[in-house]
Structure formats: structure tokens, C-alpha cells
Amino acid sequence: MIDNLPPLRQILDDHDLQARKSMGQNFLLDLNLTAKIARQAGDLADCDVLEIGPGPGGLTRGLLAEGARHVLAIEKDRRCLPALSQIADAYPGRLTVIDGDALEINPLAHLTPPIRVAANLPYNIGTELLVRWLTPPDWPPFWQSLTLMFQREVAERIVAKPGSKAYGRLALLAQWRADARIVMNLPPEAFTPPPKVSSAVVHLTALPKPKFEADAAVLSRVVATAFNQRRKMLRSALKGIAPDIEDRLLAAGIKPTERAEQVPLEAFCALAREVAK
Structure with missing residues (x-):
């Protein structure tokens, strides 16, 4: 006992x-x-x-x-x-x-x-x-x-x-x-x-601070939008986020043809920073 x-x-x-x-x-x-x-x-x-x-x-x-x-x-x-x-x-x-x-x-x-x-x-x-x-x-x-x-x-x-x-x-x-x-x-x-x-x-x-820099609200919106249509390529799933989403994906080091489940946390944070610009 x-x-x-x-x-x-x-x-x-x-x-x-x-x-x-x-x-x-x-x-x-x-x-x-x-x-x-x-x-x-x-x-x-x-x-x-x-x-x-x-x-x-x-x-x-x-x-x-x-x-x-x-x-x-x-x-x-x-x-x-x-x-x-x-x-x-x-x-x-x-x-x-x-x-x-x-x-x-x-x-x-x-x-x-x-x-x-x-x-x-x-x-x-x-x-x-x-x-x-x-x-x-x-x-x-x-x-x-x-x-x-x-x-x-x-x-x-x-x-x-x-x-x-x-x-x-x-x-x-x-x-x-x-x-x-x-x-x-x-x-x-x-x-x-x-x-x-x-x-x-x-x-x-x-953690004392997040692993990678990103605005919490932007990151949350990007991730939610990407996974809401997880079967689609990111250039399609995220087109509502920014008209030039392909350029922003490339700037973040992400292939526009990838799907959400292939993208690591660090890359999502990089994308959130690109979108915030």
C-alpha cells in the first residue's frame, strides 16, 4: 500500500x-x-x-x-x-x-x-x-x-x-x-x-522558447490549412493563404508538389515566416 x-x-x-x-x-x-x-x-x-x-x-x-x-x-x-x-x-x-x-x-x-x-x-x-x-x-x-x-x-x-x-x-x-x-x-x-x-x-x-522562429498565429493557420486537405499537393492546399504560394514554398525550401505530411516542423516554420512577410 x-x-x-x-x-x-x-x-x-x-x-x-x-x-x-x-x-x-x-x-x-x-x-x-x-x-x-x-x-x-x-x-x-x-x-x-x-x-x-x-x-x-x-x-x-x-x-x-x-x-x-x-x-x-x-x-x-x-x-x-x-x-x-x-x-x-x-x-x-x-x-x-x-x-x-x-x-x-x-x-x-x-x-x-x-x-x-x-x-x-x-x-x-x-x-x-x-x-x-x-x-x-x-x-x-x-x-x-x-x-x-x-x-x-x-x-x-x-x-x-x-x-x-x-x-x-x-x-x-x-x-x-x-x-x-x-x-x-x-x-x-x-x-x-x-x-x-x-x-x-x-x-x-x-521548452524555454519554440524550437524554430515563427509567429504562432501564422504557423497555426498554415499548418491547419495544409492538413485540412492533406491529400493535396501544398501548392493547391495552400493557394488560399497567398496568391504567390509556390514562390513562398520554394523560398522556404519546400517543393510545391509535396504533401503536408512530408514536411518537417522546421520547414513549416520557415514557410510561416515567408507568409508573414
């Missing part, structure tokens, strides 16, 4: 907690696994940790047991609150639980830097939250690192390289401003109820 609290299965029974599909819930009940995920977030002793969708608190307990200075957990499902308050009592002063929707709450009022994010994200809002964390108005962001559980297919899109089917907007967004790697794979049977797909934990470390 990682602490003196009851096993998670017992907590589910005590509070009559069944995972709800409508909330994208799949509970992770193995405390050895949740502690292992917490360790992937790095040394937490001097950090505040933001956790989204703690559910009955498996990962929350892992983060606290691994020494997180303070955990802020945002939970939309009120049925989970009694279980989380049990954890707060076991770790006095180190866990704050906010009842609400993570998409609508600004957590920064409750956190003291340095801040890391660690979460088994609800499947239905995971990508949206990641995109928000990667696209703040100012960089570097409020977080040092993100350690996040996704469906494996989403995790592969975050770390994908040019030329692969998974390569697209999410890979470019993540890899422009962060180092991203898959640090753990989890089979469906690790969860209750088991999802239909495998899962993976991705660890992203914020």
Missing part, C-alpha cells in the same frame, strides 16, 4: 462509484500503476501539481505519495468528491479539490509555481485541454511539464514524425514548443471498465 487509505475497489463500493461513459471515465485502480505514472512526472517535491478528472483519486494518491508539494484536483463528477475528501484528510493541507468543469476554470489562482500537470484525462476533453496548454498567449507557459494519459492513438499523434499517417497538426503543435515522448503504455484491462482501446502516457517538457 502507498498510504493508509482503503484500496480503490473498496472506495468505489463504499461510495457506489461506477464510471460513466458520458463523462469519458475509465478508472485506474492499481495503485502501483498510478504511483508509476506519478513518477513519470519527475521530482514533485518542490512543485504544485494540477490534476484534471481525478475520479476516485488513484493518481491523486500516487502524486501525493511521490511527494508532490500540493495537488489541485478539478473534478466535475460530484459523486467522486467524498472519496477525494478522504484523501485530503489523509494528506492534510496538500490536496485542494475544486468541483467544476476543467474547461471553464482558471486553476492559476490556486497554484504556486513551479507547476506540473499530471492527469488521466477524461477522453472527451483530453485533446482540447492539451491544445489549450500548448497555445497560451505568452510562452513559456505556466507549466514546466505535462504528464498525460491519452488513448494510444492520440498519444501517437502527439509524438509522430513526418511521413507517418499519425503526423499532423497535433504533432507540430506539441513539438514546436515542447519535447514530447511516450513514457508508458497501458492495456485496456488496466482500467475499470476496460476501454475498447489501449492507452499511453505522454510526457511533454516545455
